[in-house]
Amino acid sequence: MRPGRWLPSLALVALLVAAWQLYAASGALGDDVLPGPSRVLSQGWEHRATLLDNALPTLRATLAGFALSLTVGFALSVLIDLSGVLRRALMPVLIVSQTLPLIAIAPLVVLWFGFDLLPKVLLVAFVTFFPITVALVEGYGATDRDSQALLRSMGAGRWRIFRTLRVPTALPYFFAGLRIAITYAVVGAIFAEYAGATEGLGIYMQNAKNSFRTDLVLAAVGVSAALTLALFALTYAVERLATPWARKGERT
Amino acid sequence: MSKLEIRNLNRSFDGVPVLKDLTLDVAEGEFVSILGPSGSGKSTTFSVLTGALPPTSGEVRVDGVPLAERPGRFAYMPQKDALLPWRRVLDNLTLGLEVAGVRRKEARRKVEPLLDVFGLTGYERSYPAQLSGGMRQRAALLRTVVQDREVLLLDEPFGALDALTRARMQQWIERVWEEYRWTVLLITHDVREAVFLSDRVYVFSPRPATVVKCVEVGLPRPRTLASYTDPAFTRIEAELLETLLEEER
Ligand SMILES: Nc1ncnc2c1ncn2[C@@H]1O[C@H](COP(=O)(O)OP(=O)(O)OP(=O)(O)O)[C@@H](O)[C@H]1O
Ligand SMILES: [Mg+2]
Numbered sequence: 001m002r003p004g005r006w007l008p009s010l011a012l013v014a015l016l017v018a019a020w021q022l023y024a025a026s027g028a029l030g031d032d033v034l035p036g037p038s039r040v041l042s043q044g045w046e047h048r049a050t051l052l053d054n055a056l057p058t059l060r061a062t063l064a065g066f067a068l069s070l071t072v073g074f075a076l077s078v079l080i081d082l083s084g085v086l087r088r089a090l091m092p093v094l095i096v097s098q099t100l101p102l103i104a105i106a107p108l109v110v111l112w113f114g115f116d117l118l119p120k121v122l123l124v125a126f127v128t129f130f131p132i133t134v135a136l137v138e139g140y141g142a143t144d145r146d147s148q149a150l151l152r153s154m155g156a157g158r159w160r161i162f163r164t165l166r167v168p169t170a171l172p173y174f175f176a177g178l179r180i181a182i183t184y185a186v187v188g189a190i191f192a193e194y195a196g197a198t199e200g201l202g203i204y205m206q207n208a209k210n211s212f213r214t215d216l217v218l219a220a221v222g223v224s225a226a227l228t229l230a231l232f233a234l235t236y237a238v239e240r241l242a243t244p245w246a247r248k249g250e251r252t
Numbered sequence: 253m254s255k256l257e258i259r260n261l262n263r264s265f266d267g268v269p270v271l272k273d274l275t276l277d278v279a280e281g282e283f284v285s286i287l288g289p290s291g292s293g294k295s296t297t298f299s300v301l302t303g304a305l306p307p308t309s310g311e312v313r314v315d316g317v318p319l320a321e322r323p324g325r326f327a328y329m330p331q332k333d334a335l336l337p338w339r340r341v342l343d344n345l346t347l348g349l350e351v352a353g354v355r356r357k358e359a360r361r362k363v364e365p366l367l368d369v370f371g372l373t374g375y376e377r378s379y380p381a382q383l384s385g386g387m388r389q390r391a392a393l394l395r396t397v398v399q400d401r402e403v404l405l406l407d408e409p410f411g412a413l414d415a416l417t418r419a420r421m422q423q424w425i426e427r428v429w430e431e432y433r434w435t436v437l438l439i440t441h442d443v444r445e446a447v448f449l450s451d452r453v454y455v456f457s458p459r460p461a462t463v464v465k466c467v468e469v470g471l472p473r474p475r476t477l478a479s480y481t482d483p484a485f486t487r488i489e490a491e492l493l494e495t496l497l498e499e500e501r
Contacts (some may be wrong), residue, residue: 146330153302153328154351154399164351168338245338245379 035215044219054204055223061117061189061200062227065124069181072125073132080133081140081166082158098130102188106195115198123192128181135177139170172246175239182235186228253316255280255435256403261310263293263300264460270296272460274310278403281433285446287492288456289500294439295331297461298405301437302328314402327401331408331439333392335380341391342376348399363398369428370394386417393425397434406438410445422448423477430474443492447485448475455495465495 017037024036031039044051076094080087106123113119143166151161193202201220208216240247254277261274270293278284288294299305301312303323312319319325327348335344342360349359367373370390380388389409396404409425410418422445429436429449440446446453447469455465469488471479479485 144332144334146332147334147336149299149302149304150328150330150334151347151351152304153324153326154348155324156351160351164347165336168336171338243338245381248379248382 032212032214035218040215040218040222043213043215044222047216047219050204051201051219051223054199054201054220055227057197057199058186058189058193058201058224059227061120061192062124062185062231064117065121065189066128066182066185068121069125069128069132069185073129073181074136076129076133077136077140077170078162080137081162087137094130094133097126102127102191106191110192110196115196119195120189120192120197120200124185124188127184127188131177131180131184132174133177135173135180136170139173140166142173143169171243175235175242179232179235182231183228185231186224190224254278255282255315256437257311257313257316258297258301259311259313261297261300261312262308263296263305264308269460271300271307271310272462274462276454276463276466278435278437281435282451283429283436283438283449285438285440285450285453286456287440287443287446287453287496288461289458289496290441292456292459293461294456295407298328298407298439301326301405325402326405327396327399327403328405329392329396329407329409331411333380333388333412335388335392335395337380339380340376341372341378341380341383344380344391345372345395345398347395352399363394366394366398369431371424384417385413386421389413389421390424397432402435404434404436406436408439408441411441418442418445425449426475443489443496444480447471447488447492448479453488453492455492455499457499464499465492467492 021036021038024031024034024039028034035043076090080090102123105126109119109123113122140162147165148161151165156164189200190202190205193200194206195202197203201224205217205220208214208220256278258274258276261271262269263271274293274297276284276286286294286297296305300307301319303319314322314325335341336347339347342363345363346354346356346359349362350356354362367376370393372387372391372394375383375387380391383391389412393406393409396406410421413421426449438446438449450469453467453469454463455467456462457464467488471482471484471488
């Protein structure tokens with residue numbers, strides 16, 4: 001990638017950080033309430049071992065939850081695509097599920113499933129499966145009619161058409177949905193930890209806040225943002241590998 | 253006896269008739285074209301033949317056997333080339349065989365000797381997006397003929413090409429057809445193309461489609477550039493054009 005592509009966003013981030021530093025240095029809120037970025041960085045670096053120890057469980061919950069989300073999201077999309085009855089039955093339920101406030105759900109899920117990995121995995125899956133399912137269903141719907149007629153003329157059955165035609169057609173849509181989902185994933189895991197956990201960034205933030213360490217709360221926020229960015233970038237890498245034809249648009 | 257017989261075929265969409273008492277024949281090894289105004293029901297005819305649409309009434313027989321009893325006897329090339337962009341050219345070419353359950357290796361063995369004839373040698377590993385328009389059409393055509401079905405249904409195979417490429421493709425397909433003698437039913441908008449390639453040309457009316465004219469093209473084969481200036485050629489061309497223009501009114 002050309003460096004020019006990153007320049008605008010880097011410049012914007014630098015500008016925001018500079019403004020933050022200036023405002024914090026003015027002492028309007030006090031160093032404990034609003035620490036400057038330099039303090040967040042230096043304290044974060046000092047506590048890097050604990051931050052890492054807590055980032056790993058969060059990452060584990062995120063990835064496990066996302067794996068579940070992909071499985072469930074795909075399975076639902078197949079059911080919805082195969083049957084109009086199932087589509088009409090499932091879609092409203094799925095949409096309503098996305099209106100449930102996480103703030104009420106998360107403590108309940110922890111109550112039901114304990115303080116281990118399971119409730120976090122479930123919550124991450126819960127907040128991320130929907131964009132994946134919707135993207136896949138839309139993607140299947142974009143299947144070319146001529147291609148479908150062609151495959152049918154070749155004697156292809158429904159399942160054959162689904163896997164040879166509809167799934168590959170849906171891939172670019174899927175990756176768009178995946179990117180939306182992944183931005184919710186880390187936050188979902190942190191939220192679940194916030195509601196009750198023994199380790200993880202969520203519980204770390206809560207502890208830091210309770211001991212008035214705003215700088216460490218913000219350092220943990222920085223780590224979670226970095227995780228999300230890394231996962232987001234990873235989706236592009238996977239997409240490149242999964243859709244090699246998309247880059248071969250130009251004639252050779 | 254005809255290879256393909258279509259008898260009094262009717263089809264409507266939501267009560268609107270699109271095909272009306274359509275009757276036509278194609279003999280074994282014959283090249284037959286359908287000319288007709290846009291939206292008349294040409295592609296719909298193919299949809300009925302491939303089994304994608306059931307007819308409202310009427311009959312289709314291949315070798316005297318009703319289509320319903322033995323489906324899957326047509327190799328179909330849709331109006332757009334419908335090459336799957338995520339499959340390499342070779343995998344697009346073997347698609348029909350793959351669907352028919354032929355092993356991948358065997359399917360490739362069947363396709364490979366034809367690559368040269370279709371001008372695709374060296375592009376087996378390319379993606380369709382890397383091919384020129386003419387090459388895409390040849391690839392789509394190869395994908396069609398390699399299925400070894402009894403009748404080829406070609407829906408405007410050259411419709412999307414520029415005039416020069418189209419003329420080249422017509423010359424090329426004439427040469428290749430002389431060698432293989434497939435039974436072909438071709439849809440086209442192009443009167444000259446129909447006359448140049450066909451043994452017989454059917455003219456469809458505007459919707460609902462019915463046959464308004466059937467012209468035997470008795471021009472000697474193989475046809476070459478010289479055929480275009482044959483007086484018989486120009487006479488048939490004028491006759492067809494006149495029929496089409498009259499129908500439009
Ligand atoms: N699935 C469908 N439902 C309703 N109407 C349809 C359907 N398919 C085709 N039609 C109608 O039937 C008519 C004939 O369509 P068809 O595609 O067969 O035309 P065509 O002769 O192939 O035209 P062109 O030369 O533009 O390709 C059109 O008026 C079209 O709107
Ligand atoms: Mg058509």
